[in-house]
Amino acid sequence: MADLPKSMIAVDPAEPGGPEVLVPVERPVPRPGPAEVLIRVAAAGVNRPEIMQREGKYPPPPGTTSILGMELAGEVVALGEGADPSLLGSNVCALVAGGAYAEYAVAPAAQCLPVPEALSLIEAGAMPETLLTVWGNVFHRGHAQAGETLLVHGGTSGIGTMAILLGKLFDLKVIVTAGGADKCARALEIGAAHAIDYKAQDFVAEIEALTGGKGVEMVLDMVGGDYVARNLQCLADEGRHISIAVQRGPDATIPIWQVMRRRLHLTGSTLRAREAAYKALLTAEIAAKVWPYVAAGDLRPVIDRTFPLAQAADAHRNVESGAHVGKTILTMD
Numbered sequence: 001m002a003d004l005p006k007s008m009i010a011v012d013p014a015e016p017g018g019p020e021v022l023v024p025v026e027r028p029v030p031r032p033g034p035a036e037v038l039i040r041v042a043a044a045g046v047n048r049p050e051i052m053q054r055e056g057k058y059p060p061p062p063g064t065t066s067i068l069g070m071e072l073a074g075e076v077v078a079l080g081e082g083a084d085p086s087l088l089g090s091n092v093c094a095l096v097a098g099g100a101y102a103e104y105a106v107a108p109a110a111q112c113l114p115v116p117e118a119l120s121l122i123e124a125g126a127m128p129e130t131l132l133t134v135w136g137n138v139f140h141r142g143h144a145q146a147g148e149t150l151l152v153h154g155g156t157s158g159i160g161t162m163a164i165l166l167g168k169l170f171d172l173k174v175i176v177t178a179g180g181a182d183k184c185a186r187a188l189e190i191g192a193a194h195a196i197d198y199k200a201q202d203f204v205a206e207i208e209a210l211t212g213g214k215g216v217e218m219v220l221d222m223v224g225g226d227y228v229a230r231n232l233q234c235l236a237d238e239g240r241h242i243s244i245a246v247q248r249g250p251d252a253t254i255p256i257w258q259v260m261r262r263r264l265h266l267t268g269s270t271l272r273a274r275e276a277a278y279k280a281l282l283t284a285e286i287a288a289k290v291w292p293y294v295a296a297g298d299l300r301p302v303i304d305r306t307f308p309l310a311q312a313a314d315a316h317r318n319v320e321s322g323a324h325v326g327k328t329i330l331t332m333d
Contacts, residue, residue, distance in 0.1 A: 004038075004077060005029055010102035011312045012067040016056030019313035019320070022101075027067065030099065030106045032080030037087055037109050042074040043125030043306075044100035046315045046328040047158065048245065049272060054316065060098045061273045068312075069100025069330075070272065072107070073115060073124035083109040091115040093124035095132050095279060097272055101312060103332055110280035113287060118297035126301040126327035127294075130162040133271055135290065136282050137242045138163065138220055139170070141267060146171035148217040151207060151234055153177045153227065155187040155195060156325040159244070161302040163220060164191045169293055175210060177203050179322065186325050190302060207234040215239060225249035235264055243268030302326030308333060 008029045013021040032038045050068045052058035060066060073093035079085065093115055094107035115124040138144045150167055154160045155176020167174035168191045176187045177198040184195035196206045207216060215236035221227060225248030231241055232254060241264065259266065271279070293299040304324040307315040309332055318328050 004104075008103040009309065010067045010099075011069075011309065012065075012101075013054060016054065019054070019316040021054065022068075022312040022316060024310050024312075027102065029104045030065070032078055032083065032106050034081045035083055035109050036080040036106050037076045037083050037092070037112060038078035038080075039072060039074040039092065039094065039105050039107055040077045041072050041100065041103055041105050041332050042091075042121040043072065043332070044069045044102075044105075044309075044330045045071040045126045045129055045158070046312075046319055046330060047071070047129050048247075048319065050101075051316055051320060064098040067099045067102050067105075069096070069098060069102070069105070071095055071125060071128040072100035072105055073121045073127075074105075074332075076112075077104075080106075080109075087112065091121060091124070093128050095128040095271075095283070101309065101330060103309075108276055108280070110276070111283050113283060113291060116291075116295040118295055119300060122306060122329055122331060123300050123303065125329055126158070126303055129271075130158045130301070130327070131166075131286060131290065132279070132282050133159060133244060134162045134166055134220075135286055136271060137244055137269060138166070138172075138218065140282065140285065141269060142218050142220075142240050142242050144170065144172055144218060147173075149173040149175060149193075149211065151175050151177075151203075151216045151219045151231070153198075153220070154222050155192060156183045156190075157222070158301075158327040159220075159222060160187070161190055161326045165299055165302075166290070167191070169290075169299060175207065175216065183325065204230050204233045211236070218242065220244065223248050225252060228252035229254050232258060232264060235262070237262045238265070240265040240267065244270070304328050306331050 010027040092112040094112040099105040155178045187195040219231045222245035224246030306329045
């Protein structure tokens, strides 16, 4: 690391607050530990958990940098002990527990994926968090099978658009909810089988009509709160409900008898605090089963807008506005 700078620009808010706390500051360039790599960041995705961290509602896991950012893409410029020497000088994208809103960031080598020629670094920076979240929950935990129907709330979010794209590749029928006719139209353009305007339609009634009363095999829920009981009404017998966020609140009242009588499965997960071995397992599974589609140009993320790192506050405002479709990205240009 002798030829690398000692310091870098990063977004590391000193205290919780609104987007205005996201100001560039100088921080030491981190050093990769065993089995880690140092990446010169080209692009970093913006995700809702980072907004929650900024607000003081979602602290980073113990031992994790307070610099924001959970996914990135860029060039590997230094290796920690035991990291594969072939990674040096290559372009990768990676899931990290923190540190992506910076000119340099450390990532576990086992959580890195190569950036193929079919993908730009900006597109690659939008992939890891949504891809590992959707794959880990819908396919790994939810055991999705070809021909099944999946209901996804927030269909034009980063998670929602990735769920649509993966569903197309793996023969799932993806029904989404979205707010407004324009967003529903965009979801259909991306590949959703149906899009329900939750502002104008009752999604429970719409699912009943669309499925002929059978219901869907799976719900991927980012809403929580009072949506959970309504989601259960949308499930077919033996259906799976997977919770990954609680935007309408962490508590829900559900009809236990309905769960018992219809043999429903309720599960969920958070990825950030999971052990490194699990994230490495998911990364390897994605490398084998999904990355060939990426390399062939058949899977690329939906990008809404890009912002330079110095405008991280505006990037957060873009996500908080709810007007975006797909991912918001920070660039280091």
